[in-house]
Amino acid sequence: MPRRDLSAIQRICDHDANFTEVISVVIVSDPCADPSDQQCALxxxxxxxxxxxxxxxxxxEQFAYLASRDRVPNxxxxxxxxxxxxxxxxxxxxxxSLAKAELIVPLRLGDRLAVDALYRLKAAEIADQLAPFFYSDIVSEDENHRLHSPLWHSxxxxxxxxxxxxxxxxxxxxRRALSAIRSQEWLFEFDSTEKVVTYRDLCWSLALKLSTDYSYSEPCHIAHLSYIETTDGISTRTDTLRPRRMLDHTEKKASEQGPxxxxxxxxxxxxxxDLSIEKHPDGQRYTLISSSEFNPRISIVIPNRDGPGLLANALDSILNTNYRNLQIIIVDDASVDSETYKLYDLLLSKRSQVKVEVIETKEPTFNYSRLINLGRKRVDGEYMVTMNNDVELISRDTLDLITGLASLPKTGVVGTRLLYEDLTIQHVGVALGINRFAGHYMNGIHMDKRASDDIARNVHRASATTGALQLFRTDVFDAVGGYDEEQFPVAFNDVDFCLRVGELGLEVLIDTRPIVFHYEGKTRGNEHGNHYRFNSWVREEAAFAQRWGGKLISDPFYPRIRETLLSWQSNQQS
Structure with a gap:
């Protein structure tokens, strides 16, 4: 941290009465780690x-002697x-149970707090009096005390x-929130085969349980690298996790699953x-399992202009899914290729297998929002999907999975992770503020790369999802007035739609479980490809900034890229 900033924080802590309340820091030893005496002292x-x-x-008590080596400040x-x-x-x-303070901070023996960590915690607590707990970002440290791999949470x-x-x-x-769960034995008390043993599971357990206390608001994120995790140079012991007696079948299964x-x-x-979980083969995370009994009518609206090969591929992928309660609506935007109309005829001949509609339009200029809204007029499903003609559903259970998520309370829109053919990410959510307005994050990263709380592989919330594949209840679409065809005929229409849904108190979820390919922009091309589209893009940027400018400063569900990265680089250089 720059010395000037450190001095300013020090003056606040010395003279501001709000920063004089006691904070309890609890040092906890992880039975699965064996830090050196030097790491404990640090x-x-x-x-x-x-x-x-x-x-x-x-x-x-075993480490109290280390404190005697240093002068303890007043x-x-x-x-x-x-x-x-x-x-x-x-x-x-x-x-x-010995803590006297209202704020209690667990700290694993071997790890460290940043010098301003408790100041930032107290500042967050002053600003948010209703959060049950606060959590910060984290950075790793190697055995040479070099910081690396910063992780910014959402x-x-x-x-x-x-x-x-x-x-x-x-x-x-x-402490008040913690006291309320002390009597609930499931958090702390398991038999000898199922104890919450590790420091990681302790913190995860506390976060889960405290977050369900509805007398408080949501937990509060402190956007700062306040915790330094020592990963290299700590030897790991696994013997403490092994059962010390023979287990029956039920106990063995519980032991394998873990507490x-x-x-x-x-x-x-x-x-x-209505969700269940199973442990992922990597042993570090869990996979969500949606209910398979939910089977509402889904109406899929696909805008199309020529590109019969791509459209045929998209339609085949829909018909090859396990989902059968479908309606497919193609909104044709003045196609000229005769092969496209032959495909429409072939599709219409299969009406006995699936309900199919083709709407022909003669729009003078491309207006994606209007095409979606026209498709809505023919929708008879409880749920509606917008799908580009260059999307291919590889997983046969894609529609089952995303419909299961859409059925959850407070879910407004469900999108999916979209991949390029080389299995790198095209879309795993849209963040506000990228490229000044909004954009895809983690674009070009391999689908299996672990980064940003592993959101490339886990179902997560987002501010918005691309209209290339969206699912939502039809009544939600109607409640916000559909896509805005006046302000956003070409760009930002999907993001604007998600943000308006969010203002209803509903959430956007990104499902990373199905494999879905997106052959991006194959039929429409690049927005900057001609004079009209470039001018339209500029107009829509201005309209988007005017409507949502207040939200573009910071995206709540994706780490602030520019500011935090610049801060990280500045701290590394100082």
Whole structure:
């Protein structure tokens, strides 16, 4: 951190009465990690060296001697507790019961807090009095103390949290909220085969349980790299996780699933969701399983102009899915290729297999929004899909999966991850502020690359999804007036639609489970390809900025790219 910023924070902590309340930091040993004495000492020094002056440091008795090596600043009170060497959760339960402060921060032995971490936590707590807990971003540190791999989280994402810990970093827990769950044994008390053992599972469990206390608002994200995780140079022990007795079949299955499986299951149940989970083969995350009993009529609207090969490919992929309660509506935009009309005739001849409609238009200029709205007039399904003619549904259960998500409470729009043919990402959500307005994120990254809370592989929330493949309830489409064909005939119409749906209190979800290809822009081409389209793009940019300019500063569901990256680079150079 630049020295000038550090001095400013120090002055605030010294003179502002709001920053004099005690914060309790609880040092917890992870039974699956074995940090060196030097790493343990650095953990304690990261607390003793905080800009924030009023701290209660609660540490294991076994490591209290390390604190005596350093001068303890005025305002920091030391308390020790008997650590359980086999369970991070039991250790934290014991230590947190000793805490006097309203804010409690668990810290794994071997990791560190950034020098301004507690100041930023307190500032967030002052700004948000109703959050049950706070979570920061995290950065890794190697054995040479070089920082690498910063991870910026999104705002609270309840569905992502059912698959992976998307709050990994510094946690600031409200003692009142924590006290309310102490009596609920499922969090802390399992038999010897099912204990919440690791520090990672402890923090994940706490985040899940605290988030379901509806007397509070959503958890609050602190957009700052406040937690430094030591990954290299810590030896790992696995013997503490092995059962110490023979298990029967039920116990063996529970042991293989792990305690987090039951905790996540109860988390999903508390939200009233018709979802189940199974552990992913990589052992680090869980996969959502939607209900397969939901089978409403789906009407798929496909705007098309020529490109009979692409359209035939898209239609074949729809008809090859497992879903049968379908209506297909093709809105033709003045096609001239005779092969296109032969394809329409062939499709109409299959009306006995699937309900098909073809709407022919003679629009003087391309207006995607108008084509979608025209298709809506023929829709008779409870759910409606917008689909480009250059999209191919590879997974046969694509429609089942996204319809299952769409049936969840508060879901407004469901999109999917879209891939190029080389399995790199074309779309996994739209973020506001990219390229000044809005754009795809993680574009060009391989589908299996782990980044940004693994959102390329997990179902997650987003501000918007591309109209190349969207699913929503038909009444939601009607409630917002459909696509805006006056302001956004070509560009931003899908993003604008999602944002207007969001203003109804509904959410946009991105389903990464199905494999879907998008042969982007094959028939329409690039928006800048001719004079009219370029001018239209410029006009729509202005209209989008005028309508949504206040939201373009920061996207809640994708880490702030420019500001955080510049801050990271600045800190690395200072």
């Amino acid at each position: 953990t304690l020094r990261s607390v003793l060296g905080q800009c924030y002056r009023t701290i209660e440091l609660i540490l294991p 305002g920091i009170e030391l308390t020790s507790y008997p650590m359980d060497p086999n369970s991070a959760s039991k250790s934290f339960q014991t230590a947190s 705002n609270w994402d309840w569905i992502l949290m059912a698959q992976t810990d998307a709050t990994k970093g510094m946690l600031g827990l409200r 987090m499986h039951e905790i996540i299951r109860q988390y999903i149940s508390s939200l009233g969701l």
